[in-house]
Amino acid sequence: MDQDKPWALISELGEGVYTEDITDIMKQHFHLISHKEFLQNPQLQGPKIQALFLWNACPDAEPSLLTSLPLLKVVANGGVGIDHLDVPYINSLGVKVTNTPGVVSDATADMAMGLLLASARKIVEGHRVATDPNTFSVPEGMMGVEVTGSTMGIIGMGDIGLKIARRARGFEMKILYHNRNRRSPEDEASVGASYCQNIDDLLRQSDFVVLAVNLSPETRGLISHRQLSLMKPTSTLVNISRGLVVDQDALVQALRSGMIRAAALDVTYPEPLPRDHPLLGLPNVLITPHIGTDTYTTTRKMVQLMVENAVAAVKGLPIPNEVRPK
Incomplete structure (x- = not known):
């Protein structure tokens, strides 16, 4: 019974x-x-x-x-x-x-690539234009950025990070990664990834920076003003780890000033964000409600x-x- x-x-x-x-x-x-x-x-x-x-x-x-x-x-x-x-x-x-x-690794890795692609190619904005009954042509500002052949920097090369790299390789991306421990030569070769011992080197070179770390005292606020300032002005930050890994005040400033091109986030702090949070009003931010495993x-x-x-x-x-x- x-x-x-x-x-x-x-x-x-x-x-x-x-x-x-x-x-x-x-x-x-x-x-x-x-x-x-x-x-x-x-x-x-x-x-x-x-x-x-x-x-x-x-x-x-x-x-x-x-x-x-x-x-x-x-x-x-x-x-x-x-x-x-x-x-x-x-x-x-x-x-x-x-x-x-x-x-959870496959679904989360899929989500990372989905966010990256949607942000780069302005898929959400395109949907709004295509379904707007008052819009009859593609407006200015819909030009996206190329994913194929670009450079992805993965911070956190655990199981999820490795699966993200495998997906990125399908887009012929150059893959850099930073991890607490370097992966084996076999793992690196399987995805064509290059190790960056210094996270700053990864940030400077990457077109897309993907965060796939666990939240810990060491990773809390890992991406803040200094790290964002090292990224390319054409780069995109993708976060599928935890919201507290990123200093959101610094991210808002970077997005408003053009320090980086865009951010695509499946995680924030808190979740959900207050309805008046500045991230929600920025046109270069894509946010989903922590649905990476859903x-x-x-x-x-x-x-x-x-x-x-x-x-x-x-x-x-x-x-x-x-x-x-x-």
């Missing part, structure tokens, strides 16, 4: 990302309770819950929630980034933390991995993707 399964807390049921086919994956192993249901009687429900499933950082794994779940064994995060989680604190409660690396195929893979991690933690088995404090 469903009540005999371990209990798991999720943000919602039957809406948003947790559609019926997705929750069916979870229901094979867990009795699910939504955060809304939980809040109606936390004293009764809390002692039953052994797993907490997080999607888009919801529900918030704050101390007041975690301490109300005395039997909790695992916080299973959907996605790779865990910057919204205090892993040492959660571990101090005897609770494991997991994420879903690998399965495909049906990838979402199902992520949820399946979340469940596998949670089942292992509840049963005391080796966890496929445990996140440990650094």
Whole structure:
């Protein structure tokens, strides 16, 4: 019976990302309770819950929630980034933390290339022109920039960065990369990438700078006034990592002044931006609402991995993707 399964807390049921086919994956192993249901009687429900499933950082794994779940064994995060989680604190409660690396890489790399192409070729602006009933010809300012044969600089050459490079190679792009650790000669050769030990060299040479790093104290504010000033005035910044990797005030200034040509962002801080934020009013910015992993195929893979991690933690088995404090 469903009540005999371990209990798991999720943000919602039957809406948003947790559609019926997705929750069916979870229901094979867990009795699910939504955060809304939980809040109606936390004293009764809390002692039953052994797993907490997080999607888009919801529900918030704050101390007041975690301490109300005395039997909790695992916080299973959907996605790779865990910057919204205090892993040492959660571990101090005897609770494991997991994420879903690998399965998000293809969709995120696709998103990076989609943003790059849409920005370079003004696809969104073109759509607006083509569907405007009062426009009968292509207006001035629709000239884009060439992608094929240009130079891409990738900052963060993990699994996602490597997949972005593979896609860029299909556009005959010259690929530069900067990473904390240099990739193997075989990896470099497979995508034709050249390593830049100094990030400044990459910024000076690239037509498109793509950010694919994890958020950490070292990468927070990685791109600010100085870094933007090194980029070409014809260059584009593409960010599919985390909003806090970029100093947004510096980015606004760079875009307004013509220091760089454009920015294409799937991530900002906060998310969503306040409706009066200056980034939203700039014509040379393309923003999407952190949907880099939002495909049906990838979402199902992520949820399946979340469940596998949670089942292992509840049963005391080796966890496929445990996140440990650094």
